[in-house]
Amino acid sequence: MTTTSGTLPTRIPARRRLGLSRREAIVGYTLLSPWLIGFLVFTLGPMIASLYFSFCDYKVIKPPRLIGLANYQRMLADDLFYKSLTVTAKYTFASVPLGIVVALFVAVLLNQRIWGVRVFRTIFYLPSVVSGVAVSLVFAWIFNYRFGIINFVLGLLGIRGPDWLGRPAWALWAFVLMSLWGVGGNMVILLAGLQGVPVSLHEAAQIDGASAWKRFWSITVPMISPAILFITIMSVIGSFQVFTQAYIMTGGGPANATLFYLLYLYRNAFNWFEMGYASALAWVLFVIILACTLITMRGSQGLVHYEGA
């Protein structure tokens, strides 16, 4: 019998190994953490703070003091609140449908197989990435009633152009026209939708004798309806958040004709020491946007076609 000498082999405990799903989760959350932390710090945190401030008399330079629902009650009797809401609602009702129609029209044109179409797509998209301040300054000139290009062109047609930004009756409509500058973003989404419409559907309809308009209305529009719904919702949200243009071009004037909701909110917060009231305004805006989105979603049922649904 032989004996072995030396140390007995000791059993080294296997290193605890994490399960695959757990490792994946850690990696996932690690990759997610910059956004998550950013969201919590810069979005959720301020949101919670603003909700609290909305129940406070908060002058910014003095600690907030709880006053219950007084800020919300005050809104009910605030003429400027209604004025800013009316201005913004008018703008939304005018600019959103107009913007969608124009974006769709441009997208259809840029979906044609013509020479240089990629260049045109780029050109049409470019304006939507230009800074809002720069665009506002340029449009202040475009709408200049003496030297602006719009009135110059109208003059060539024998029409005396209005004082776009100087008259209460015209100022808001100038902003509606200006909103078309940013249709490039929506155009790209619709263009992607148009390119996803199966050619075979159009060919079949063509064989059956459907006209171009009939094919557009009965095939193209239903097929891109999810994209239309998406840009409708996003445009409505965006239209309630107009600020830069009004701040730069008119300051809310003349006679509050361009007093957009966000501009009024800003003035309360930073010009008039009413951060508590401004926070309440922000939460009311949140509720309005949420309601508009839900109404749009509900209203779209039966109108939006989801493939495979």
Place this chain on the structure above:
Amino acid sequence: MSTKREVSRREFLRMSGMAVAAGVLGSCAPKAVPTQAPVKETVVVKETVVVAPTAAWETGEMSILLCCSGPEEQAAKQKFNERFAQSHPGAKVNQEPMPAGQNYFEKLQTVIAAGTAPDIYDMWEGYIQPYAKNGALVNLEPFFEVDTKMKKTDLWPGVLKSVTWDGKLYSMLIAIMPGPVSVYYNKKLLDAAGVAYPTNDWKWDDLRAAAKNLTVMKGDEPERYGLVFDNWFVPWLYWIWSNGGDVFNQDETQCVLTEAKGYGALQYWADLVVKDKSAPTSSTQQAMQGSINMFKTDLVAMYLGNCWDLAALKDAATQGLNWGACLAPKANDGNRTFYQHTWCWGIWTGSKKQKLAWEYVRDFVTEEQMITEFNTFQKAFPAVKALLHTFLTKETEDLGWAGVVDIMGDPNQIRYPGAGAKWDKISTMFQAEIDLVFTGDKTAEQAAKDVCPKVNEELART
């Protein structure tokens, strides 16, 4: 045997969220406002703890936030800072200038809320009361009481109201100026039209007649206007007050623009735009890059302007613009009441160097060299009476501004609107209606009737 439970994703998220939220709340909590320990020489003023300046100043770095000053003015202030540091061993001044056009008060409010405000900051009329009321400005009365170098009586008494809240001084006045101070006129255009140069004795009717004579029509549109003025609260307060009207009653509880003298003044000046067409609309001014630019480019013959326009006009003179100036005209009954522009320093209540800050603001406004240099940039009337000679030069006499001395001594000739923290908002309410008067969409009487109930509501709101 202990088992370690695997953390679910939901739990992981919840814990992360709580940890971050705790961090956020911790870091966002306003820094405790540093106050001096309440020792013997401490004077408690409402919510503000002020250390009476019995001992020497604090040492270390003191910060100053500057608003709207150009590079030359910043350099002059920097030189003063160096002189101040020399005369105050152990002290250092760090000034942070903000370029013109930036949102100064937005920044100031934010740093105050964050507890990181500078020790001293630029202030001016209309902001002192709300900042004092909300505990962001140090009450300077205790400093005046014990200071051996400066007394409150060294300042022009007629203009102290603009820096006063609750009967106490909350900012150190640097300089004051009436607004809109001058009629600037283009000598070449007046000579060509055979119109006499305006004088300090002119009344509104004189100016209106001259403006009509100087207006050149092309078709039904003026090719050149006789007069240009800005449409904001400084000119329209000057019109209303000079005409014997007002925007508020004595105790600032009611809007009184509905009285004929108030809205009558607005209608008078609106008629220059709407009826006479001798003055451009606001949008025409905007189209021409502003009122002063219209004046500099011969598009108008006269400009109801401000003291801070002087530098730009002197520059234009080097490029051939031959202009003169006199004080803004009196109302037709001979009265003239200006709006009071005020430059001043505020000291933050959270400052740990309040004594040093007091030394700084006191030395700034009393140092002849600094005020003389300040006058080259802002051309304003020094708040300290003894420094009047720095303002009264040949240049100011040529501008007709020697008459400002009489104005400063008479509170009826220079004032500011009141309503404290509410003025900024109320002025926008007035402005919205006045816009319509100057576009001809409403009469001034109707505008006043429409706006006053809203203003009354705002005045009544606690």
